[in-house]
Structures are given as C-alpha cells and as structure tokens.
Amino acid sequence: MTLILHLISLLTVLMLFVVSFAQEKKKKKGKSKKEDKITKQPLIEQSASNVSENETGFITIADQIPFMVWRSDPDGRCIYVNKKWIQFTGMSYKDSLGFGFAKPMAIPENEHRRQEWWKMIKGHQPYEIKFRIKNVSGELRWVMARANAYHTDTVFMGYIGSIIDITDQENSTIAIQELSDRKDEFLSIASHELKTPLTSIKALFQLIGRSISPEDKIYNFLDRANSNILRLETLIANLLDVSKINAGKLNYDYTEFAFEQMLEEAVLSMENIAPNHHFILRKSDAVNFTGDRFRLEQVIYNFLSNAVKYSPEGKEIIVTSEVNNGNIIVSVQDFGIGIKRENLAKIFDRYYRVDNTIMKFDGLGLGLFISSEIIKRHNGSFWIESELGEGATFYFILPLTEQHLHAEVHTDEFSYYQDETIDVQINEEANRLDVNWTGYQNFKSVQDGCLIMLDLVKKNQVAKILNDNTEVRGNWSEASDWVSTECLPALAEAGVRYLAWIYSPSSFSQLAAEKSAAPLKSMINIQFFKEKTAATEWLNSLS
The missing domain is CATH 3.30.565.10 (Histidine kinase-like ATPase, C-terminal domain)
Known part of the structure; x- marks a missing residue:
C-alpha cells in the first residue's frame, strides 16, 4: 500500500510537470493576453476534445494510469477526469465536471471531504483523505484521494489529484480491529468470571491446609496446588490489565x-x-x-x-x-x-x-x-x-522531573555547546560538526540536542556531521520518530549532506538510530560505524 501511494505521488508530480509544460508552450506560441489571463471562469463547458487539444500530453498520461485522475480549477471545481473515473463511477465526462464530481460520494464522508477540501484550497496545501464512493454497480467502495496544488508563474491554478480503491485493505483493517475488540471483550468477561470461583477454591485450600499437619504426605500436594492457583491468579490479573489498557481504563493512583x-x-x-x-x-x-x-x-x-x-x-x-x-x-x-x-x-x-x-x-x-x-x-x-x-x-x-534539566552549560553561542548530555563542537579544520552524546537520553534531551546541532549548522554552514553515540546509555526510541520526521529533514534543509553515525553499545539505541535514519538516506548520506576512527576517515574522504 505504501509503495502504491509513493507511486501516485510520483505520477502526480509528473502530471504537474506536463501541465506546466503545456501551459508554457501555449504562452510561447503567442497566445493573447486575454487567453493568458487567469480567470475564475469554470471550464465545465469545455468538451473533452477541447481540453485534449490544449493538453494532449497530460490527457495521454492520465488515461493510461490504472487509477482515477482528476483536476480542479482554483475554486475547487472539477475541470477534468480520466477514463478510469468514468469506468469506475459510470458517470459521463460532462456530468463529472464542476461539483457533479461529488455525486457518487457517500453523504457522511462527503461532508467531511468537502470541509477538508475547502480548507486545503484556501491554503494551497497537499490534500489527502479517505472516504467512500459508489462504483458503477452502486456498491460503496473505500478510496484514498491525494492531490497537490499546481502553479503557473507562481499563480495558483488548482489541484491535480488521484483516487485509488483501497476497499480490500480497509476491510482487512476493520476485520482485524473487530476481531481484536471481540477478543479483548471475551478476555475481560472470562477473567471476571474466573476470578470468583478461583477465590473460593483458594479459600477452601487454605482451610484444608490449616486442618492437616505439614508432615502429612497430602500437604506437599496441597502446597503445589496453591502454587498453581497463584500462577492462575497472575494470569487472570494480566488478562484483566490488558483489557483495561486496550479500553484506556487502567487506573493509576499517584x-x-x-x-x-x-x-x-x-x-x-x-x-x-x-x-x-x-x-x-x-x-x-x-x-x-x-x-x-x-x-x-x-x-x-x-x-x-x-x-x-x-x-x-x-x-x-x-x-x-x-x-x-x-x-x-x-x-x-x-x-x-x-x-x-x-x-x-x-x-x-x-x-x-x-x-x-x-x-x-x-x-x-x-x-x-x-x-x-x-x-x-x-x-x-x-x-x-x-x-x-x-x-x-x-x-x-x-x-524525577517533567522537564529535562541542564546542570551546567558551556557555550559561546556560535562554535561550541556542552552540557551533561551533549558536546557539540565546530571542527574548522575538517569543516564539520562534531557531536558527542553522553549518558541516558530521553525525548527532551534528544530534542534539545538536535536543535542545538541545527543552530550551529546554520551559523557555520557545514555539510558534514560526526555523530558519536559511543557514550550513550539506555534507550531513546520514543524520540526516533521525531528525529526522522523533524530533526534530520531540518538538518538536510540547512545544508547537511553527510552524517557519520557511530553506534551506541546499547542494542536498543542502535535500533532507534537505524529507525530514525532509514527514511532519510535519500536526503542525507548516512553511514553507521562501530568506532570513531572509521567514521572520521569516511568523512575526511569526502570532498
């Protein structure tokens, strides 16, 4: 599913390029200023052949794509759908234009979709939403819609988007969740029902234990039975706790x-x-x-x-x-x-x-x-x-405290920073940032450290980082998603191109590092090392 969505994004970018190219070509052919002027007049009246005449390349690509493709004007009205949309919905090309595009959509989802759609148009933001739509047979199908704004000479022209049928995946997800909910409900009921008779059995065994001597042979059997009752009690308590966790009802007394x-x-x-x-x-x-x-x-x-x-x-x-x-x-x-x-x-x-x-x-x-x-x-x-x-x-x-506290900070605000969790230095000779993380890290300390790195990278315009985790202890996995989605992309945008990451001895910290870096290797060349010498040699070999 992820691969498909990535493919959709790639093709959408390609279609944006084709449209922009067609519009640029139109201007170069000497179209009048009236034709070049951006208007808010909807293109509903245009026939498919007229659209094809102006944007043949776009239409050719869109009609070959195995999922639905659409295009809107700046006001959010549909001005184009491809053949796959017509085949899937059974609507004619003309009926699909304007706001007729929304006719096959389920009413509850359509209301939510409409609100999101107008919000995205106002800000020209990327659009992504899941909703249900009727196919040619009248069957409601789950679909995923994705779209991007496109511009000509910085002027907003509308959106180009795609829709893909995800019914099978959605039904599987719903079925799995329903099974999980039923299982949790069963475990909760079963655990409660088992608890009462088990308590009675335990009380009876205790009474029997008081009435016989420890030297009696049956006492050993009774002792073993009590041990098994204790294990059963633990299992029942665990099942109850899991049910409460899943329901968000596990109470805490602070x-x-x-x-x-x-x-x-x-x-x-x-x-x-x-x-x-x-x-x-x-x-x-x-x-x-x-x-x-x-x-x-x-x-x-x-x-x-x-x-x-x-x-x-x-x-x-x-x-x-x-x-x-x-x-x-x-x-x-x-x-x-x-x-x-x-x-x-x-x-x-x-x-x-x-x-x-x-x-x-x-x-x-x-x-x-x-x-x-x-x-x-x-x-x-x-x-x-x-x-x-x-x-x-x-x-x-x-x-022990909600906020991470720095015991002592040393910095000149430009070339170095040091506290008890991180030591950051600009290495002028090697034209890189040397970072040494120390001790136990958590979300706050990782976030603080990354922001310090970003500040020094911007001030010194370095493209290489030596990221040493040798002295890191424990696990900072709760911050790995933030590092992947916020920290590393910000460093890449600031100009970082190479990052040598020296592993922590902690296996969990290593896993967190690999998880953080995996999605960003196309933006930053990230290499992992077990010791500092090899990491330094790699960075020094880069121009």
Missing part, C-alpha cells in the same frame, strides 16, 4: 513514596517465592518518587519473575537502582538463556514469545507488555541488553 523501600520489599518478597535463586540488591539510591506504587511494584515483580523464569540454571539475579541526571534507572540482570538481537524490539509486544520458549516456559507473554504500558504512563522508557546464551539485563528509566 502518590509520593520512597522508591528504594518499594524496591527492597519487592526483592525480599521474590526471595520467598523463588528460594533457589540468589537475589543481590547491589545498589539502591534513596529517593522519593511520585507515581503509582502498586503498578511500579508490579513492573519490578514482572522483571524479577522473568529473570527467574528464563534463568533456570543461573542462580544469581542482580538488581540495581540509581539516580542519574534527574532520573531513576532500574536494572534486573540474569544469567540465563538470553535473547537474540532481532527479537529485542518485539519483546514488549502483546502476546509475543521469543522463539519456541512457549514449549519450555509458562505464561502468555503479557507481563512485559503491561509493564511497558505502566512505564510509559510514568513518562519513562525501557530497554534490554542481551546476548543469546549470555543472559539478559532489563532496564527502565523514570524521570
């Missing part, structure tokens, strides 16, 4: 609490649940945090239980919590089976299970998905560092 105390209690509780593992709380900085203590404790439990589950032979689990640059950073390290790099970005997806681990370990793959949502609601982020067979370390970061 209060201030001692974060280190919550962490220590969670680790102590897990020690009782998993006595065969050795938990080491290596560091726990004292700090108060405002958030939902219960939900964050749920995240800690999930990380700890995953560490136990996926390290059956690894007995040691290391937990740390430190305050760094206005953030709490928590890590849980195990020495178990590990995770492949290609699976890291998917691990927090709902119901996702790595490889064939479902054959070996229980669970539905919901815990990390729920944890990620809880962390996001606290304006935090998460990431994983792992090698297959070498264990894994799960991290999450929580900001």
Whole structure:
C-alpha cells in the first residue's frame, strides 16, 4: 500500500510537470493576453476534445494510469477526469465536471471531504483523505484521494489529484480491529468470571491446609496446588490489565513514596517465592518518587519473575537502582538463556514469545507488555541488553522531573555547546560538526540536542556531521520518530549532506538510530560505524 501511494505521488508530480509544460508552450506560441489571463471562469463547458487539444500530453498520461485522475480549477471545481473515473463511477465526462464530481460520494464522508477540501484550497496545501464512493454497480467502495496544488508563474491554478480503491485493505483493517475488540471483550468477561470461583477454591485450600499437619504426605500436594492457583491468579490479573489498557481504563493512583523501600520489599518478597535463586540488591539510591506504587511494584515483580523464569540454571539475579541526571534507572540482570538481537524490539509486544520458549516456559507473554504500558504512563522508557546464551539485563528509566534539566552549560553561542548530555563542537579544520552524546537520553534531551546541532549548522554552514553515540546509555526510541520526521529533514534543509553515525553499545539505541535514519538516506548520506576512527576517515574522504 505504501509503495502504491509513493507511486501516485510520483505520477502526480509528473502530471504537474506536463501541465506546466503545456501551459508554457501555449504562452510561447503567442497566445493573447486575454487567453493568458487567469480567470475564475469554470471550464465545465469545455468538451473533452477541447481540453485534449490544449493538453494532449497530460490527457495521454492520465488515461493510461490504472487509477482515477482528476483536476480542479482554483475554486475547487472539477475541470477534468480520466477514463478510469468514468469506468469506475459510470458517470459521463460532462456530468463529472464542476461539483457533479461529488455525486457518487457517500453523504457522511462527503461532508467531511468537502470541509477538508475547502480548507486545503484556501491554503494551497497537499490534500489527502479517505472516504467512500459508489462504483458503477452502486456498491460503496473505500478510496484514498491525494492531490497537490499546481502553479503557473507562481499563480495558483488548482489541484491535480488521484483516487485509488483501497476497499480490500480497509476491510482487512476493520476485520482485524473487530476481531481484536471481540477478543479483548471475551478476555475481560472470562477473567471476571474466573476470578470468583478461583477465590473460593483458594479459600477452601487454605482451610484444608490449616486442618492437616505439614508432615502429612497430602500437604506437599496441597502446597503445589496453591502454587498453581497463584500462577492462575497472575494470569487472570494480566488478562484483566490488558483489557483495561486496550479500553484506556487502567487506573493509576499517584502518590509520593520512597522508591528504594518499594524496591527492597519487592526483592525480599521474590526471595520467598523463588528460594533457589540468589537475589543481590547491589545498589539502591534513596529517593522519593511520585507515581503509582502498586503498578511500579508490579513492573519490578514482572522483571524479577522473568529473570527467574528464563534463568533456570543461573542462580544469581542482580538488581540495581540509581539516580542519574534527574532520573531513576532500574536494572534486573540474569544469567540465563538470553535473547537474540532481532527479537529485542518485539519483546514488549502483546502476546509475543521469543522463539519456541512457549514449549519450555509458562505464561502468555503479557507481563512485559503491561509493564511497558505502566512505564510509559510514568513518562519513562525501557530497554534490554542481551546476548543469546549470555543472559539478559532489563532496564527502565523514570524521570524525577517533567522537564529535562541542564546542570551546567558551556557555550559561546556560535562554535561550541556542552552540557551533561551533549558536546557539540565546530571542527574548522575538517569543516564539520562534531557531536558527542553522553549518558541516558530521553525525548527532551534528544530534542534539545538536535536543535542545538541545527543552530550551529546554520551559523557555520557545514555539510558534514560526526555523530558519536559511543557514550550513550539506555534507550531513546520514543524520540526516533521525531528525529526522522523533524530533526534530520531540518538538518538536510540547512545544508547537511553527510552524517557519520557511530553506534551506541546499547542494542536498543542502535535500533532507534537505524529507525530514525532509514527514511532519510535519500536526503542525507548516512553511514553507521562501530568506532570513531572509521567514521572520521569516511568523512575526511569526502570532498
């Protein structure tokens, strides 16, 4: 679908060129000033043959294109449709002109389309909208319309656009969403229905446990049954949480609490649940945090239980919590089976299970998905560092303040800038911008850093950037879309042509970098490197 839309945009540009060329040719042939003068008179009365006489090239191309093509005057009235439109709608060429163009459109969508259409005409902005339209058989079909304004000598002439049938894709999307909604509804109902009898079973087992001696053989069976009830309770709670997340109804109770105390209690509780593992709380900085203590404790439990589950032979689990640059950073390290790099970005997806681990370990793959949502609601982020067979370390970061605070800034406002997250220097000898990112990054720090880079690029007119992420820790993926759509295009517009990007040791940071750069490689020549020497040599080799 994306490829088709790109093709449509390309062909639209081509048609704009043909129309502009035809109009320029008309002027060169000595048309009178009256003919050249732009008027608001609609071209409804013109016949198809008259239009073809003036713009043969445009008509020839438009009639060969396998989707609908149209053209409007400056007032938004249709002055041309191609053969595909006539075949699709069954309308005649004459009936399609003017505002007859809207006749086959469904009334609710047409009202919305009309409002968007007039808004775009007023500002001469690109136009894109999805709506339904009746085909020749009277069947309502979903279509995507895209259009661009065209000009002659800077004078707005109207729009040239295209329409493509997307009914199959739209129906698939709707069907998938309906199935997902029904599944969530079922899970919510089933979870609620299971909760009541499970509570009764648990109470009965507790009564039975009090009536028999621990030395009795049946006591071991009862203990195992209670463990399975606990696991079932966890699964039901996870299903309920997922249903609430999807419905936007997962409630949070924000209060201030001692974060280190919550962490220590969670680790102590897990020690009782998993006595065969050795938990080491290596560091726990004292700090108060405002958030939902219960939900964050749920995240800690999930990380700890995953560490136990996926390290059956690894007995040691290391937990740390430190305050760094206005953030709490928590890590849980195990020495178990590990995770492949290609699976890291998917691990927090709902119901996702790595490889064939479902054959070996229980669970539905919901815990990390729920944890990620809880962390996001606290304006935090998460990431994983792992090698297959070498264990894994799960991290999450929580900001202590809503805004990123710079402890100390050094800058001359022209050639250099430095704070605790970024060091930017103009390298006059190499005619480039040297950028060194440091420590834990988040959306705000990435945004601030990119704007600083853009400011120095504009002031010094450099075309090359050495972007060093060697000292970056953690994950800044929440900012990757902004970097792709805002930062890099702005740098390209300012004149940057080459960018050497040195990877962070963090796999998640590497994935964020690749995601940011992928759509922009046609605008900026972006190359990735694992060390600074190779990156510098590449930039130096460029003229």
